[in-house]
Amino acid sequence: MSDAPSAPDTRTAVIAAALDLFAEHGFESTSVEQIAQAAGVSRSTFFRQFGGKDDVVFADHELLLERARAWLATGHDDPWEAVCQASLDVYRHFAADPDLARRRYAVVRGAPALRDREIVTVFRYERLFDEYLRGALPGLDPVDAVGFSAAVTAVHNHVLRRLLRGPKRVPATMLRQALDGVRRRYGVLADDAPTGDDVVVAAFPRRMPLAEVTRRLRDELEG
Amino acid sequence: MSDAPSAPDTRTAVIAAALDLFAEHGFESTSVEQIAQAAGVSRSTFFRQFGGKDDVVFADHELLLERARAWLATGHDDPWEAVCQASLDVYRHFAADPDLARRRYAVVRGAPALRDREIVTVFRYERLFDEYLRGALPGLDPVDAVGFSAAVTAVHNHVLRRLLRGPKRVPATMLRQALDGVRRRYGVLADDAPTGDDVVVAAFPRRMPLAEVTRRLRDELEG
Numbered sequence: 096m097s098d099a100p101s102a103p104d105t106r107t108a109v110i111a112a113a114l115d116l117f118a119e120h121g122f123e124s125t126s127v128e129q130i131a132q133a134a135g136v137s138r139s140t141f142f143r144q145f146g147g148k149d150d151v152v153f154a155d156h157e158l159l160l161e162r163a164r165a166w167l168a169t170g171h172d173d174p175w176e177a178v179c180q181a182s183l184d185v186y187r188h189f190a191a192d193p194d195l196a197r198r199r200y201a202v203v204r205g206a207p208a209l210r211d212r213e214i215v216t217v218f219r220y221e222r223l224f225d226e227y228l229r230g231a232l233p234g235l236d237p238v239d240a241v242g243f244s245a246a247v248t249a250v251h252n253h254v255l256r257r258l259l260r261g262p263k264r265v266p267a268t269m270l271r272q273a274l275d276g277v278r279r280r281y282g283v284l285a286d287d288a289p290t291g292d293d294v295v296v297a298a299f300p301r302r303m304p305l306a307e308v309t310r311r312l313r314d315e316l317e318g
Numbered sequence: 319m320s321d322a323p324s325a326p327d328t329r330t331a332v333i334a335a336a337l338d339l340f341a342e343h344g345f346e347s348t349s350v351e352q353i354a355q356a357a358g359v360s361r362s363t364f365f366r367q368f369g370g371k372d373d374v375v376f377a378d379h380e381l382l383l384e385r386a387r388a389w390l391a392t393g394h395d396d397p398w399e400a401v402c403q404a405s406l407d408v409y410r411h412f413a414a415d416p417d418l419a420r421r422r423y424a425v426v427r428g429a430p431a432l433r434d435r436e437i438v439t440v441f442r443y444e445r446l447f448d449e450y451l452r453g454a455l456p457g458l459d460p461v462d463a464v465g466f467s468a469a470v471t472a473v474h475n476h477v478l479r480r481l482l483r484g485p486k487r488v489p490a491t492m493l494r495q496a497l498d499g500v501r502r503r504y505g506v507l508a509d510d511a512p513t514g515d516d517v518v519v520a521a522f523p524r525r526m527p528l529a530e531v532t533r534r535l536r537d538e539l540e541g
Contacts, residue, residue, distance in 0.1 A: 295522055298517055
């Protein structure tokens with residue numbers, strides 16, 4: 096394996112060449128031969144690196160999923176934040192080369208089979224987060240693990256779609272804020288506002304919905 | 319179209335016959351001819367009712383998605399609760415005949431292509447809820463629409479999976495409670511505890527995370 100021609104840079108070159116061809120001629124109309132020729136690799140190298148034509152489109156996700164899995168496995172004091180960090184890592188990968196990410200997005204949107212596979216791939220992140228949280232937090236209500244993981248994944252995709260639709264830059268801080276919002280909803284965002292040792296006294300009618308009490312407290316304390 | 323033989327009861331019979339055959343012989347090994355014969359319909363009736371073999375497995379979801387869309391479109395005072403009602407309606411459909419639902423689950427789990435299509439189908443509910451909320455609540459932060467919709471859908475599937483894995487009954491009240499939990503997280507569950515006109519006075523250190531304040535208030539007020 097050490098002298099295999101599947102160096103990471105070859106892999107990246109094949110992906111870029113394939114996305115260019117897909118974007119120009121359409122996914123269905125592009126052959127593996129054309130991709131291999133454009134990337135300057137042999138057909139057999141292509142098949143050694145990728146299982147098939149559509150695997151090229153999802154190659155990054157496979158690496159990113161693996162990286163997220165490895166990152167989560169290192170152990171974390173705050174598992175909720177570890178999930179958010181994994182989400183941010185994926186986001187930063189695509190945000191680092193928005194043009195390539197947008198070309199990929201256009202290709203995926205143009206082919207129903209790829210769109211479906213994208214949804215299935217996204218679900219793998221959600222399930223990874225869910226399983227990680229349950230393992231890292233024994234006794235956690237599974238409903239909270241699935242709810243948090245789904246919200247993080249959905250919020251991630253929402254912000255990522257804004258980036259992919261372009262043309263504006265959508266910095267990772269936007270995702271960071273949205274993820275903090277999810278953590279706040281699940282009560283796992285430590286309040287990092289500058290605080291003293293003051294005591295707050297709040298008075299409210301007992302019939303006021305607790306959510307409304309919280310909203311007002313938040314405005315008061317964080318606003 | 320009025321004299322077409324695609325009456326709803328024929329449709330149901332075809333679905334039940336197909337799931338029986340899939341469960342017994344496997345999805346791949348079952349032909350449309352066998353399904354049609356077992357259900358007592360012609361091959362052409364089968365294809366008029368369903369696009370293909372796998373569409374039989376997802377026929378209920380198509381109807382349920384349509385019903386959810388129609389229900390949401392009727393207009394609701396509380397859009398968050400309307401989404402929960404849509405989720406409960408889907409749940410009750412499968413819970414009404416757990417044996418059939420479990421047979422369907424076994425078939426889906428046994429064929430990777432069906433598993434993927436299930437994930438894609440689930441995502442259609444999530445997107446439906448998301449789009450509905452954004453339409454019903456102009457000015458709503460889309461991050462909250464996607465987060466809430468994803469959490470509801472994920473919690474729904476979690477409870478449904480418990481039902482499908484059997485053998486125990488999992489009543490709809492379990493989903494109801496889990497959905498109320500999501501509503502509470504998003505601050506849209508009106509506090510329905512018996513309340514008077516009392517005023518509550520709460521005192522807490524300013525540095526305490528707001529989520530923790532809320533948690534303690536909840537325990538105090540609802541516990």
